[in-house]
Amino acid sequence: MKLLKIFSVMLTLLTIIHAQEIIYLDDVPEKFKKKYSSEVHEFNPLHIGNVWQYYINNKVVNTYVVGDTVVNGTTYFKKIDWRKESTPGESHFISFERNDTLNGVSYYLDFEDVDEDGDSTNELLMDSLEAGFWSRYKTWKYPYKDWYGGPFIKEALMKDTNYVNIWGDTVLVKRVEYLELFLIETIADRFGIIGVWNESPTYPLIGAIINGKRYGTLTSVEESEDELSKEIELFQNYPNPFNSNTNITYRVAKAGTINLTLYNVLGQKLQIIEDTYRASGVYSVQLNTENYSTGVYYYSLSTSSTTQTKKMILIK
Structure with missing residues (x-):
């Protein structure tokens, strides 16, 4: 052998x-x-x-x-x-x-x-x-x-x-x-x-x-x-961990309506960050969390047929 x-x-x-x-x-x-x-x-x-x-x-x-x-x-x-x-x-x-x-x-x-x-x-x-x-x-x-x-x-x-x-x-x-x-x-x-x-x-x-x-x-x-067929792609927020402000970037392969939402660790919806129609391309949005306390949060990007979710850490 x-x-x-x-x-x-x-x-x-x-x-x-x-x-x-x-x-x-x-x-x-x-x-x-x-x-x-x-x-x-x-x-x-x-x-x-x-x-x-x-x-x-x-x-x-x-x-x-x-x-x-x-x-x-x-x-x-x-x-x-x-x-x-x-x-x-x-x-x-x-x-x-x-x-x-x-x-x-x-x-x-x-x-x-x-x-x-x-x-x-x-x-x-x-x-x-x-x-x-x-x-x-x-x-x-x-x-x-x-x-x-x-x-x-x-x-x-x-x-x-x-x-x-x-x-x-x-x-x-x-x-x-x-x-x-x-x-x-x-x-x-x-x-x-x-x-x-x-x-x-x-x-x-x-x-x-x-x-x-x-x-x-x-x-x-x-x-x-898998990469070629992705309808959407959600990237890790940056910076992470972060204090107050962080950037969320995502890619849309096919034009359509997207929804970007923030959740707490219990799965409760805290904030709809974006809910809009997007042409194909790469987009970025800044999230302000000054009204939230230190902890782990989740953000999800969804279309009518798929969802991607990532974790972020807020430290104050």
């Missing part, structure tokens, strides 16, 4: 080594570089159905793009990060992202108001991958509330730029270090993140589905049907 387990691990490792066929190129013709530099690059491919599969801590984990939404006339794509699979029960490893392909900048929707400016419909910078070698920029990438001490602005350092051949395509890769996180990512044009280093050996991308095309060796890829 032990030998079988060892053989299984070795087979998995051999599959991974073979799966990510990356060759660093020292001699790329100037004609190719000139043509390539004039093209539009996509270091953060955002298409519904995209999947990235990584081998991290002896486990295969996935990042998905599962949907999109429109806020203030701008389309954002919903991405579920692989860290959600690594941390069962957590709901924070979700982002709504978009790319500005003209300047190579990626943004995410600040739906949880992590910069605390009172606006949950603005956007914050994630990456600026057309920045020059050894340049620095400020980033809000990885704003997850329960990760690395919560959301804060960070400094990114562009450490390296190379041409590589990955799964038969010659593309540019950037190595970016997020200094406060002790995190380095290798990010490839057309593929996205292909390697993650976090005070440990580099965790590789072993397979992907990008815009419908499969690369590498994918194991047990399952589309997140």
Whole structure:
């Protein structure tokens, strides 16, 4: 049994080594570089159905793009990060992202108001991958509330730029270090993140589905049907625990009437926060609880066919 387990691990490792066929190129013709530099690059491919599969801590984990939404006339794509699979029960490893392909900048929707400016419909910078070698920029990438001490602005350092051949395509890769996180990512044009280093050996991308095309060796890829089919999605309030004011954010996939209600621990209705018609999109409302005492409360988002409920903690 032990030998079988060892053989299984070795087979998995051999599959991974073979799966990510990356060759660093020292001699790329100037004609190719000139043509390539004039093209539009996509270091953060955002298409519904995209999947990235990584081998991290002896486990295969996935990042998905599962949907999109429109806020203030701008389309954002919903991405579920692989860290959600690594941390069962957590709901924070979700982002709504978009790319500005003209300047190579990626943004995410600040739906949880992590910069605390009172606006949950603005956007914050994630990456600026057309920045020059050894340049620095400020980033809000990885704003997850329960990760690395919560959301804060960070400094990114562009450490390296190379041409590589990955799964038969010659593309540019950037190595970016997020200094406060002790995190380095290798990010490839057309593929996205292909390697993650976090005070440990580099965790590789072993397979992907990008815009419908499969690369590498994918194991047990399952589309997140639950995420795709959700009529509504209720996020954890922020801050939580809180004193007096907190923000509640939710997503509506299909236009219709929604009801957002606050309850006490006995299930008694305390307040109808919202009862209105909503078009598809992401919404946020600030709840003031100055008339309530310290304790545990529940808030529910409902439509005619479904309900989601979460717990909040008020401390005064």
